[in-house]
Amino acid sequence: MLVCDNCKAEFSLAPVDILSNRVQLKGQDYIIRYFVCPKCNRVYVFLFLKFEDLGIILSRENIHTQYQMALKCKNVALSKRLFGRYDSLGKLLEDHMRKELSNFPNGFVYDKAAKIISYREK
Numbered sequence: 606m607l608v609c610d611n612c613k614a615e616f617s618l619a620p621v622d623i624l625s626n627r628v629q630l631k632g633q634d635y636i637i638r639y640f641v642c643p644k645c646n647r648v649y650v651f652l653f654l655k656f657e658d659l660g661i662i663l664s665r666e667n668i669h670t671q672y673q674m675a676l677k678c679k680n681v682a683l684s685k686r687l688f689g690r691y692d693s694l695g696k697l698l699e700d701h702m703r704k705e706l707s708n709f710p711n712g713f714v715y716d717k718a719a720k721i722i723s724y725r726e727k
């Protein structure tokens with residue numbers, strides 16, 4: 606169960622409620638993953654990256670698959686090395702996300718009827 610910071614409504618989240626879009630904001634292509642409070646429409650963003658970071662996201666997922674295989678084969682040295690790469694790419698993406706989100710300090714708004722996300726000017 607989640608509680609909305611804004612209106613204190615309680616709601617649960619099905620995977621189908623998580624929205625994933627490619628959007629263009631301020632002339633940049635972004636990948637955004639978010640959900641919306643069903644009561645007040647507050648937008649919660651948990652992934653926000655430039656579209657060009659998709660390559661990093663995909664190679665990180667690929668490394669994770671290799672890591673799980675190395676674990677299964679009990680290859681400790683390889684699994685440690687793969688986890689290190691997985692972890693450092695995660696930190697890189699977190700840095701990128703923090704930087705990109707700082708361009709939208711007032712957050713985002715969601716138009717339920719049109720199913721469009723945009724940013725708040727002020």
Ligand SMILES: [Zn+2]
Pocket residue numbers: 609610611612613614642643644645646647
């Ligand atoms: Zn709310």
